[in-house]
Amino acid sequence: MNTITLVEAVTQALAYEMAQDESVVLLGEDIGANGGVFRATDTLQERFGKKRVLDTPLAETMIAGLTVGMAAQGLKPVAEFQFMGFIYAGFDHILSHATRLRNRTRGRLSCPAVFRAPYGGGIHAPEHHSESTEALFTHIPGIKVVIPSTPARAYGLLLAAMRDPDPVVFLEPKRIYRLVKQEVADTGEALPLSKAFILREGSDVTLISWGAQLQETLQAAESMAQEGVSCEVIDVATLKPMDTETLLNSVAKTGRCVIVHEAARHSGVGAEIAATIVEEGLLSLLAPVKRVTGYDTVMPYFQLEKDYLPSVNRITTAIREVVNYT
Amino acid sequence: MKTFYLPDLGEGLPEAEISEWYVKVGDVVEVDQHLVSVETAKALVEVPSPFAGKIHRCYGNSGDVVKTGAPLVEFDIGEEATAPKEKKAATVAGTLKTSEDILEEDALGINTPASTQHQRPPATPAVRALAQQLGVDLRGITGSGPRGAITLTDVTNAVGGTVATPKPATATRSDRSGKVQGVKRRMAEAMEDSHAKVVPLTVTEEADIHHWAATEDTTVRLLQAVVAALAVEPGLNAYFNGDTLQHDYQTDINIGLAMDTPHGLFAPVIKDVAHQSTAELRQTIQRYKQEVMERTIMHQDLVGATILLSNFGSICGMFGNPTVIPPMVAIVGTGRQRKSVVAYNDEMVIHRILPISITVDHRVITGGELCRFLKAFINILEQNNEEKL
Numbered sequence: 001m002n003t004i005t006l007v008e009a010v011t012q013a014l015a016y017e018m019a020q021d022e023s024v025v026l027l028g029e030d031i032g033a034n035g036g037v038f039r040a041t042d043t044l045q046e047r048f049g050k051k052r053v054l055d056t057p058l059a060e061t062m063i064a065g066l067t068v069g070m071a072a073q074g075l076k077p078v079a080e081f082q083f084m085g086f087i088y089a090g091f092d093h094i095l096s097h098a099t100r101l102r103n104r105t106r107g108r109l110s111c112p113a114v115f116r117a118p119y120g121g122g123i124h125a126p127e128h129h130s131e132s133t134e135a136l137f138t139h140i141p142g143i144k145v146v147i148p149s150t151p152a153r154a155y156g157l158l159l160a161a162m163r164d165p166d167p168v169v170f171l172e173p174k175r176i177y178r179l180v181k182q183e184v185a186d187t188g189e190a191l192p193l194s195k196a197f198i199l200r201e202g203s204d205v206t207l208i209s210w211g212a213q214l215q216e217t218l219q220a221a222e223s224m225a226q227e228g229v230s231c232e233v234i235d236v237a238t239l240k241p242m243d244t245e246t247l248l249n250s251v252a253k254t255g256r257c258v259i260v261h262e263a264a265r266h267s268g269v270g271a272e273i274a275a276t277i278v279e280e281g282l283l284s285l286l287a288p289v290k291r292v293t294g295y296d297t298v299m300p301y302f303q304l305e306k307d308y309l310p311s312v313n314r315i316t317t318a319i320r321e322v323v324n325y326t
Numbered sequence: 327m328k329t330f331y332l333p334d335l336g337e338g339l340p341e342a343e344i345s346e347w348y349v350k351v352g353d354v355v356e357v358d359q360h361l362v363s364v365e366t367a368k369a370l371v372e373v374p375s376p377f378a379g380k381i382h383r384c385y386g387n388s389g390d391v392v393k394t395g396a397p398l399v400e401f402d403i404g405e406e407a408t409a410p411k412e413k414k415a416a417t418v419a420g421t422l423k424t425s426e427d428i429l430e431e432d433a434l435g436i437n438t439p440a441s442t443q444h445q446r447p448p449a450t451p452a453v454r455a456l457a458q459q460l461g462v463d464l465r466g467i468t469g470s471g472p473r474g475a476i477t478l479t480d481v482t483n484a485v486g487g488t489v490a491t492p493k494p495a496t497a498t499r500s501d502r503s504g505k506v507q508g509v510k511r512r513m514a515e516a517m518e519d520s521h522a523k524v525v526p527l528t529v530t531e532e533a534d535i536h537h538w539a540a541t542e543d544t545t546v547r548l549l550q551a552v553v554a555a556l557a558v559e560p561g562l563n564a565y566f567n568g569d570t571l572q573h574d575y576q577t578d579i580n581i582g583l584a585m586d587t588p589h590g591l592f593a594p595v596i597k598d599v600a601h602q603s604t605a606e607l608r609q610t611i612q613r614y615k616q617e618v619m620e621r622t623i624m625h626q627d628l629v630g631a632t633i634l635l636s637n638f639g640s641i642c643g644m645f646g647n648p649t650v651i652p653p654m655v656a657i658v659g660t661g662r663q664r665k666s667v668v669a670y671n672d673e674m675v676i677h678r679i680l681p682i683s684i685t686v687d688h689r690v691i692t693g694g695e696l697c698r699f700l701k702a703f704i705n706i707l708e709q710n711n712e713e714k715l
Contacts, residue, residue, distance in 0.1 A: 003428050038422075123420030151435035180424050182429040197435030235435065255446060283448040283475055 002184060007177040009151035009184050010040045010116075013080065013158040016188050018048050021076065027054040028080030029061060037082055038118055038177055064090025064115070068097050069111040071167075078162060082170060084119035085128030091136075098167040099142030100234060111167045114158075118174035119147075120212050120262055121294075122309055124302035132211075132263040132294065137169045138240040138272065143240040144168040144193060151182040153237060156191030163190060173212035177244060196243035198250070202232035204318055206250040209260040212238045213310060215261050220315035229323055231300045241268050247273065248281045255286035257324040262309050265293040287325035290318045328377055332398045333372050335364070341393045342366045345387050349399075353381045361399055365394070379403040449476040457481045461625030483508045485625055488505065489677060511589035514681075520649050523568050528647040529696055533707040536677035545583070546607045548635060548697040551706040552658055553579055553600045556633070559699035564634045565653035573655075573690050582631030585618050586641070594619045595631040597699045639663065644681045655691050658703070659683040680707065 004012060018024045026041060032055035033043035045053035056063050060081055067079040081087040087094075094115060102110040123131030137145045146161055146168055148154035154172065161168040198213065200221050209217040214235055221231035232250050236242060251257050257277055259270040270291040277289050292310045300308050342364035349361050358374045362384075365371075383400035386392050406416050447464040450456070453476055457464050457686060462484045469476035485508075506514055538547075556563045556579060565574045582593040594614040596607065617623035636648045637659035648659035661681035668677050682703065687694045 004425075123339060123422055125420030129420060150429055150431060150433065152429075152431075156433055174420070174422065178424040179429045180429040182426065182431070184433075197433075198438055199435050199437055201436050248393070282450050283473070284446065286446075286454070287453055 002179040002186065004116070004151055004184055005178045006151045006154045006172065007038050007040050008170060009148075009155040010158060011042055011044070012184065012186055013075075013155045013162070014041065014044060015047065016042060016186055017162045018044065018260065019158060020188065021162075023073055023076045024078060025052045025054065025070065026080065027056050027070075027077050028109050029056055029058055029063075029082050030315060031080050032213060036080065039301065040116075040118075040172070041080065046182050060086045060089035061093065064093035064098075065116065067113045068082070068101070070112055071098070071111040072101060076112050076114075076162060078114040080084075081115065081117040082127045083321060084133065086133040087115065087117050090115070090198055090314065092199040094137075094143070094167065094169075095140050099289045101142055102166065103142065109302045110261050112165045112169050113162045113167045114164075115167065116158075116170045116172065119171040120173045120175055121299050122196065122212065122262075123177040124305065127298075128207070128302070130299040130305070132261070132299075134169075134171055134239055135269050135272075136269055138269055142166065144241065145171070146193060147171045147173065147211045147239060148238065149205065149211055149237065150237050152227060153191060153197070153235070155184045155186075156189065157193065158230055159236060160190035160193045161187065164193065168193075171211070175212040176215060177312060179215070192245055194238045194241040196236055196246040197235040198232065198246065199235055200231065200233035202230040204230045205232070205256040205258060205322060206247070206252055206254045207233045207258050207260065208247060208270075208317070209233070210239065210269075211262070213260050213262050216310060216312050216315055219312045220319060223312060223316055228321075229319060231319065234271075236273075242273070242276075244276050244280070248277065251277055251281045252284040255284050256287045256325075257285075258292060258315065258318045258322060259289065260292045260310050260315055262294045264293060264296050266296050268293055287322040290322055292318045304310055327382060328379070328401045328403050329397050330361075330376055330399045330401065331395050332364075332373075332392050334394055335366055336368070336375075339366045339368065339394065341391050342371070343391050344388055345370060346388060347384060349381050349384070351381050351384060355379065355381060355401075361408035373398070374672065375399075375401075377401045377403060386599060432706075435449055447476055448474055453478055453481055459624070460485045461595040483557050484623075485623070485628075509592065512590050516651055517649060522556050522649050523652050524650045525688040526647065526650055526682055526685050527691070527696060528685040529693070529700055530645045530681065530683045531700055531704055532666075533662065533680045533704045534670070535680050535681060535707060536675075537708070538678065543604070543608060544640075545611055545635075545637060546706065548595065548637065548658070548660060549583075549599050549607055550604075551583055551703050552581060552635060552708045555699045555703040558702040559695050561691060562686060564655050564690075564698050565632070566655050566687060567653055568689060575604055576632040578632065580630050580632045582634045583614065584634060584636040584638075585615065587618055592623070592628065593624060593634060594618060594627050595629065595630065597630065614683070632657070636660070639681065645683045648683060648685050650685050650687050652687070656696075656699075657685050659685070 030037055031041040032045040032053045040102050063079050067077045070077040098111045098113060120132050132143055137143055148157050157181050159171060161170050207217050207221060218233055221233050224231050232254060234250060261268055261270050270293055274289040292315050294308050345363040345365045351357055356373045357378050360372045361375050362373050363370055364373060379401040382402040385397045392398060419667050442608055448469060449464055456478060462481050464476055467476050467480050467484055470480055471477040560575055563576050578598050579594050580597045581599050582595045586590045596610050599661055633654060634657040636657060636659045638646060638659055642662055644661040646659050648657045650657050663678055663680050665676050666679045667674055670677060684696060
């Protein structure tokens with residue numbers, strides 16, 4: 001029985017791909033000798049050597065630049081940014097170059113890189129360690145954004161990301177890194193990118209979320225079932241390119257939609273989903289599309305974390321509002 | 327044992343004079359508890375305890391000078407080497423919740439095939455809102471919009487008329503023929519239903535209304551007369567079901583008022599006429615007239631009639647045999663008021679008269695009941711205005 005946690009699934013996927021594709025290299029801070037601050041790259045330097053698992057200096061801009069260069073020259077680098085909050089220093093290389101290399105060189109060069117980072121709040125960490133700014137990446141053309149929510153999907157989606165010929169930002173919800181274990185066979189089978197996963201079937205409301213917030217969303221669905229409201233829960237997983245078909249089919253069935261994300265409200269990915277549903281699914285809607293999100297403030301320190309992150313209560317309140325709308 | 331050395335109290339001052347001890351040997355102190363006040367060249371300073379524990383030794387008495395860095399207090403810490411304050415688990419990597427729960431779930435989630443046939447009728451929220459406002463059920467309406475969407479026009483047609491839409495009115499069809507829809511269709515169906523079920527009995531009379539003022543509000547007076555006559559024969563304000571033979575007398579008198587419009591026959595219902603004032607009745611009639619012409623009348627105002635009133639004489643006609651619409655059992659029709667030569671107190675006079683035709687469903691209402699109602703109706707109408715209650 002190979003029951004592993006989400007972070008262990010990341011390790012498993014990296015190990016599998018490195019074993020069968022020599023061009024896959026890892027780089028990041030403390031990932032080699034230390035095995036990563038979350039142990040995501042544990043034992044990998046031992047197994048694959050220092051030339052394929054690089055401990056970089058504390059310099060995110062350099063990590064991003066190195067990654068673009070390596071990718072352009074035939075390697076398949078998987079760069080780790082220790083926390084999403086530190087990826088901003090690498091923004092320029094990612095947005096100005098990684099996403100544009102193929103277009104700029106008319107296909108002569110491309111950037112098959114993966115930029116991984118633990119993301120999201122709820123772990124009592126200091127500033128910069130609880131970022132959830134995936135919307136900054138989904139806005140940019142030329143990059144995919146993937147957020148797994150379970151060990152099995154972390155394994156399958158990371159494999160797919162590494163095999164993708166273009167840059168992928170892979171955000172790992174650290175709050176649930178070790179929360180549950182799941183049977184994940186090390187078969188090397190990837191999951192499709194740009195597919196949303198229906199986690200719970202329902203008929204009254206469609207709940208859409210990703211990452212760690214699916215925990216609260218599924219709990220809210222269970223709670224509402226006691227009140228006689230049947231919720232369908234969908235894990236978006238690949239935020240870009242998004243599987244809008246699955247989302248629209250569900251809303252066509254239920255007529256009501258609540259989107260849950262921990263990221264701040266304004267211009268969050270929830271806004272993109274809501275706009276798409278209204279644009280293409282207007283005829284099915286029985287109530288406004290509601291978003292339950294983090295607030296438009298900096299993520300607070302840990303004493304207020306639970307007030308910031310969408311709680312089960314806030315989600316069930318929103319569900320009741322759309323159910324009772326007409 | 328732990329020794330607390332006098333710290334730098336600020337800006338590199340070399341020494342301080344002990345002013346007052348707050349603790350003595352043997353006292354048990356907490357972290358941050360004030361141990362002693364000392365006077366420096368600049369100020370009087372309270373010195374807090376860096377440890378929790380028992381005071382083992384105090385170096386110096388009040389008035390003694392202690393050098394910065396020299397021993398000040400010795401503590402007996404006991405077993406604990408660190409402060410009792412809980413260590414906050416805020417390391418750089420944070421605190422990750424762990425558990426041994428095993429997730430039983432397919433990585434691909436649940437496979438629900440997209441249902442192409444969802445039960446709900448397709449309509450935009452604005453159309454749904456209008457349907458709700460007008461009391462129209464969207465199910466059973468075939469949408470004429472794109473992809474079968476139900477439009478605003480579809481909804482208002484279902485009520486019985488076309489509503490003034492925001493865009494300019496489309497040209498009305500020049501040819502009048504076609505399948506009857508909406509209001510006209512309902513009339514066709516209702517009349518056929520009536521003919522199939524009702525056994526009509528019509529009796530006519532004339533009311534001498536020479537007492538009426540020139541500005542008499544005819545409709546209101548007729549409504550009030552119906553109420554008064556029903557007090558004599560309440561059986562005409564009832565529902566009859568021919569299949570069950572159930573004859574249900576209705577307590578409320580809701581009079582449906584026939585209104586002729588270019589779009590068809592409407593019969594908005596004035597509810598509980600018996601308890602409406604004259605002013606209220608006139609107000610309601612005016613409102614209904616406007617709403618019917620503007621096609622904004624609500625569905626709930628078109629249902630619930632217990633008896634009908636048709637003032638066809640306002641156009642033309644003396645007597646008629648108006649149609650009873652089941653489950654109602656009666657309809658009062660009034661013809662055109664006209665001046666006529668009548669015998670009054672054995673003299674020939676010219677009086678204004680109002681012809682009346684009342685039809686009832688003879689399955690359940692007898693001629694006697696009808697005529698007694700008619701007699702009461704006439705009496706009330708013929709009452710002198712001073713005699714009117």
